[in-house]
Amino acid sequence: xxxxxxxxxxxxxxxxxxxxxFAFVVxxxxxxxxxxxxxxxxPPEVIAAFRxxxxxxxxxxxxxxxxxxxxxxxxLGRSMRDGRPAIAxxxxxxxxxxxxxxxxxxLKLAIGIPGGIFAAxxxxxxxxxxxxxxxxxxxxxxxxxxxxxxxxxxxxxxxxLPSGGQETWRHxxxxxFTLGIGGAAVLARFTRSAMLEVLGQPYIRTASAKGVSxxxxxxxxxxxxxxxxxxxxxxxxxxxxxxxxxxxxSVFSWPGVGRLLVVAVANRDLAVVQCILLLVAATMVTxxxxxxxxxxxxxxxxxxxxxxxxx
Amino acid sequence: MEPLVSLxxxxxxxxxxxxxxxxxxxxxxxxxxGLVGESGSGKSVTWLAALGLLPTTASVSGxxxxxxxxxxxxxxxxxxxVRGGRVAMIFQDPASALNPVLTIRRQVGESxxxxxxxSGAAIHAEARRLLDLVGIPDAERRLSAYPHEFSGGQNxxxxxxxxxxxxxxxxxxxxxxxxxxxTIQAQILxxxxxxxxxxxxxxxxxxxxxxxxxxxxxxxxxxxAGRVVEExxxxxxxxxxxxxxxxxxxxxxxxxxGPRRRLTAIAGTVPDPKAMPQGxxxxxxxxxxxxxxxxxxxxxxxxxxxxxxxxxxxQHAGASDIIGQAAE
Amino acid sequence: MTEPLVSVDGLVRTYRMxxxxxxxxxxxxxxxxxxxxxxxxxxxGLVGESGSGKSTTGRLVLGLENPDAGSVAFxxxxxxxxxxxxxxxSRARMQMIFQDPLGALDRRLPIAAQxxxxxxxxxxxxxxxxxxxxxxxxxxxRLSDDIGQxxxxxxxxxxxxRAVLARALATKPDFLVCDEPVSxxxxxxxxxxxxxxxxxxxxxxxxxxxxxxxLRVxxxxxxxxxxxxLGRVVExxxxDDLFVSPQHPYTKALVSASPAPxxxxxxxxxxxxxxxxxxxxxxxxxxxPRCPSAFARCRTAAPALVEVAPDRSVxxxxxxxxxxxxxxxxxxx
Numbered sequence: 027x028x029x030x031x032x033x034x035x036x037x038x039x040x041x042x043x044x045x046x047x048f049a050f051v052v053x054x055x056x057x058x059x060x061x062x063x064x065x066x067x068x069p070p071e072v073i074a075a076f077r078x079x080x081x082x083x084x085x086x087x088x089x090x091x092x093x094x095x096x097x098x099x100x101x102l103g104r105s106m107r108d109g110r111p112a113i114a115x116x117x118x119x120x121x122x123x124x125x126x127x128x129x130x131x132x133l134k135l136a137i138g139i140p141g142g143i144f145a146a147x148x149x150x151x152x153x154x155x156x157x158x159x160x161x162x163x164x165x166x167x168x169x170x171x172x173x174x175x176x177x178x179x180x181x182x183x184x185x186x187l188p189s190g191g192q193e194t195w196r197h198x199x200x201x202x203f204t205l206g207i208g209g210a211a212v213l214a215r216f217t218r219s220a221m222l223e224v225l226g227q228p229y230i231r232t233a234s235a236k237g238v239s240x241x242x243x244x245x246x247x248x249x250x251x252x253x254x255x256x257x258x259x260x261x262x263x264x265x266x267x268x269x270x271x272x273x274x275x276s277v278f279s280w281p282g283v284g285r286l287l288v289v290a291v292a293n294r295d296l297a298v299v300q301c302i303l304l305l306v307a308a309t310m311v312t313x314x315x316x317x318x319x320x321x322x323x324x325x326x327x328x329x330x331x332x333x334x335x336x337x
Numbered sequence: 338m339e340p341l342v343s344l345x346x347x348x349x350x351x352x353x354x355x356x357x358x359x360x361x362x363x364x365x366x367x368x369x370x371g372l373v374g375e376s377g378s379g380k381s382v383t384w385l386a387a388l389g390l391l392p393t394t395a396s397v398s399g400x401x402x403x404x405x406x407x408x409x410x411x412x413x414x415x416x417x418x419v420r421g422g423r424v425a426m427i428f429q430d431p432a433s434a435l436n437p438v439l440t441i442r443r444q445v446g447e448s449x450x451x452x453x454x455x456s457g458a459a460i461h462a463e464a465r466r467l468l469d470l471v472g473i474p475d476a477e478r479r480l481s482a483y484p485h486e487f488s489g490g491q492n493x494x495x496x497x498x499x500x501x502x503x504x505x506x507x508x509x510x511x512x513x514x515x516x517x518x519x520t521i522q523a524q525i526l527x528x529x530x531x532x533x534x535x536x537x538x539x540x541x542x543x544x545x546x547x548x549x550x551x552x553x554x555x556x557x558x559x560x561x562a563g564r565v566v567e568e569x570x571x572x573x574x575x576x577x578x579x580x581x582x583x584x585x586x587x588x589x590x591x592x593x594x595g596p597r598r599r600l601t602a603i604a605g606t607v608p609d610p611k612a613m614p615q616g617x618x619x620x621x622x623x624x625x626x627x628x629x630x631x632x633x634x635x636x637x638x639x640x641x642x643x644x645x646x647x648x649x650x651x652q653h654a655g656a657s658d659i660i661g662q663a664a665e
Numbered sequence: 666m667t668e669p670l671v672s673v674d675g676l677v678r679t680y681r682m683x684x685x686x687x688x689x690x691x692x693x694x695x696x697x698x699x700x701x702x703x704x705x706x707x708x709x710g711l712v713g714e715s716g717s718g719k720s721t722t723g724r725l726v727l728g729l730e731n732p733d734a735g736s737v738a739f740x741x742x743x744x745x746x747x748x749x750x751x752x753x754x755s756r757a758r759m760q761m762i763f764q765d766p767l768g769a770l771d772r773r774l775p776i777a778a779q780x781x782x783x784x785x786x787x788x789x790x791x792x793x794x795x796x797x798x799x800x801x802x803x804x805x806x807r808l809s810d811d812i813g814q815x816x817x818x819x820x821x822x823x824x825x826x827r828a829v830l831a832r833a834l835a836t837k838p839d840f841l842v843c844d845e846p847v848s849x850x851x852x853x854x855x856x857x858x859x860x861x862x863x864x865x866x867x868x869x870x871x872x873x874x875x876x877x878x879x880l881r882v883x884x885x886x887x888x889x890x891x892x893x894x895l896g897r898v899v900e901x902x903x904x905d906d907l908f909v910s911p912q913h914p915y916t917k918a919l920v921s922a923s924p925a926p927x928x929x930x931x932x933x934x935x936x937x938x939x940x941x942x943x944x945x946x947x948x949x950x951x952x953x954p955r956c957p958s959a960f961a962r963c964r965t966a967a968p969a970l971v972e973v974a975p976d977r978s979v980x981x982x983x984x985x986x987x988x989x990x991x992x993x994x995x996x997x998x
Contacts, residue, residue: 237421523922548924575926589856591885602856
């Protein structure tokens with residue numbers, strides 16, 4: 027087991043390195059930060075000084091190795107825009123983002139999982155069809171469209187809620203729902219199909235043939251099995267806690283990590299973009315590790331990997 | 338004497354397509370009844386329907402009586418007491434019939450809690466006794482294992498232990514050895530025999546294997562396309578089958594000793610339930626089919642003691658003699 | 666005696682297997698020194714339970730896999746190495762049929778086109794000849810012409826297996842390996858295919874290796890039978906009397922485990938223990954932990970397959986002892 031997780035951990039590090047490399051290459055290819063930050067009218071000597079200060083004159087491979095070496099030492103660089111450490115810029119935005127994404131995740135779980143189970147148990151019924159139509163609508167409508175529609179209804183037409191900003195908790199309601207509804211739809215579909223698959227298994231029939239009540243069959247025989255595939259998608263959602271709100275934060279002018287990313291990309295503020303990407307990759311990879319661990323907790327067939335060698 | 342379980346006119350349809358058409362069959366206390374037939378004959382559906390285990394999309398009609406009490410359409414609470422408590426069932430593929438994420442103790446214990454009212458340490462002790470009884474070595478330790486840690490034969494033993502947990506009067510064994518190797522099949526059948534000797538439990542053995550049924554049952558019903566076509570004490574059936582299908586089925590089985598003979602293969606294939614012939618479902622494949630066979634399905638009629646056949650042709654009076662009453 | 670069409674000598678096939686996902690890998694001998702010959706026009710039945718290595722043996726004989734040791738000779742010449750052009754050419758004369766006909770057929774092509782395919786691949790004669798040959802093949806497996814225009818999913822299991830058989834026979838092979846060809850079929854349909862195989866074998870003077878777990882079907886179709894257990898042949902003999910008077914304790918148990926309608930002629934033997942697992946093969950005679958008559962020597966030495974009577978070979982220390990005792994007694998008398 028320890029070896030299994032060591033391998034997973036190594037793989038996780040490689041994933042992060044690849045993400046960082048990718049970001050480095052794409053950002054360096056897409057434009058000159060000096061020109062963008064200083065502006066096209068800046069005198070050439072100012073631009074040259076900027077380049078020298080940020081090491082942009084070095085060959086690209088050297089910049090790459092410097093950058094990697096710095097990361098290894100825990101230095102994530104400074105914002106080219108205001109010179110503050112990139113990590114500080116990012117960290118101060120995280121609470122605002124989590125204030126949206128964590129309630130949204132809870133909303134997804136609270137609606138998606140029971141909705142999916144209910145639909146599966148009443149397969150083919152009106153409720154099942156309603157849930158499925160809702161689910162398809164929920165994840166085909168892009169979040170900026172959904173966000174704008176919610177703003178039109180609840181802010182513009184009804185005037186119940188503010189359309190943007192971060193002053194009170196009421197400002198958070200629309201963005202949270204915008205984020206939550208799409209995810210809940212995905213989760214409902216996923217839970218439904220996992221549940222249907224499990225309910226068709228022979229061991230469900232065995233449980234019924236034993237005289238287990240249908241309620242107990244669902245709760246103690248079907249759910250533990252259906253949880254296994256569902257954990258994957260929930261793990262993915264946990265992985266998007268930091269960066270999953272880019273669009274929604276922009277729509278609702280919410281000052282979170284997503285907004286920071288949009289601004290930093292527009293400015294070619296390399297250190298900040300890379301810092302965010304590193305953080306996003308790390309969250310993703312961590313949630314994947316947690317999912318793996320949960321798998322072996324939920325499924326004894328995976329757990330016995332550790333003892334299989336003894337046979 | 339009143340039979341333990343009796344089915345009368347049991348009919349099942351899925352989306353209007355009849356897959357079971359008026360099954361009448363009874364099982365006495367302590368009796369071993371075999372149900373043979375090829376895939377799609379309805380032998381498993383019969384008992385899943387009788388125990389209310391078919392999906393709700395199935396429409397089921399007829400009567401199922403347990404010691405004279407109707408149980409078809411009984412309340413879920415009543416059925417939960419019947420299933421596992423009075424009538425237990427084991428299935429073809431034991432590995433997938435056990436819940437992969439629950440321990441054996443949990444699965445066997447569940448039946449003990451439901452039907453014997455046991456709890457805590459009593460469950461553990463009784464579960465261990467049952468595993469010992471069905472021949473799982475090192476039962477104490479193996480109670481906390483999961484199904485994937487056992488072989489197919491051992492899983493079927495666990496299924497049997499689980500079935501015995503509710504002290505049922507009847508065990509429905511649905512192809513219990515089909516997925517197992519020959520020598521393991523022999524072990525499981527031996528186990529079922531010894532359990533029956535000890536408990537006096539009745540059994541319905543559902544199998545496509547004539548040999549398995551012949552060796553383990555007192556009485557055999559042969560099913561074809563959703564109907565019972567012949568019913569007889571097993572010795573008589575194999576020595577002297579009366580229905581042309583039963584005859585063909587037995588002739589299809591290669592002998593293991595004695596002179597080799599050409600197999601009497603039955604031509605054609607089983608009819609599609611959606612396009613059932615109007616008359617006898619076997620008529621299109623029957624070498625002896627005559628005009629009346631095409632008009633209506635023959636009723637199951639008694640021919641001597643303990644024997645019934647659903648065929649208008651009287652095999653003993655000569656192949657061409659047609660029983661008048663069947664055409665009525 | 667003439668030379669056998671197919672002769673198999675000391676075949677060994679080892680797989681590397683890992684216990685669990687990260688367990689240490691080890692070698693598993695799926696086939697462990699198998700030797701037999703099949704005469705022209707003869708059917709050799711190969712019976713055994715799962716893990717006996719019977720299917721692997723079938724693939725080795727056809728060269729679908731290369732053995733780690735031992736050899737297969739066809740017409741007295743060694744089989745060309747797998748995937749060489751000589752091997753592909755020889756494949757036209759050796760064909761294989763599997764348990765699952767649906768998997769062996771292409772779902773998108775009508776049956777007649779698939780039966781014709783090998784003729785096109787091996788460039789047999791001209792267009793007209795091929796069309797006539799397809800019709801002839803379809804007749805020979807008793808499939809009507811209209812079935813040729815249908816697709817695999819429109820056929821019943823028995824019809825599909827006959828279509829596969831027609832395709833296998835297209836290039837007029839000398840040798841056919843059938844791996845559980847009727848196991849997935851219902852009894853009455855199984856009988857149709859068994860009868861057909863017997864008829865075709867006689868008509869075409871085919872040589873067959875017929876692999877099955879079903880003793881009855883194997884006896885029906887074979888002239889000689891080999892019984893395998895954990896990668897070795899434990900008994901080999903004439904089909905008619907092998908199951909009537911089995912010598913090896915495993916064969917005895919296997920015969921006893923084959924349930925029979927009507928009165929049982931032999932005592933019921935129920936073997937104890939788990940099914941054989943090639944990854945944990947016992948030392949000595951692999952059968953000894955389950956053998957009711959095992960003695961000390963069985964745990965240490967694996968018995969060789971020896972001829973104990975005309976047309977009967979057994980790999981058991983016990984039969985050796987008995988025949989030695991019998992010869993000794995005979996000498997005294």
